[in-house]
Amino acid sequence: MGKKTVKVTTEEMQELKMLAEIVKNPRLPMSDRRIAKTQYESIINYAKNSKRGSITSSV
Numbered sequence: 671m672g673k674k675t676v677k678v679t680t681e682e683m684q685e686l687k688m689l690a691e692i693v694k695n696p697r698l699p700m701s702d703r704r705i706a707k708t709q710y711e712s713i714i715n716y717a718k719n720s721k722r723g724s725i726t727s728s729v
Contacts, residue, residue: 676717686713 678686692698692706 674718676714678713678717682713682717686710689713 689706689710693703693710695703
């Protein structure tokens, strides 16, 4: 699957970065990492479905 670009706000980008760190941290419980991944995907899907224009992001 190729990279798709998604336009996000600065607040969303900060949240995505924080969630990505949680997902990547093997010391955290798997349940916390799964919740963070779901929230990450939710933000990306919201940004994709909103009418902001198209921009690229590696998801």
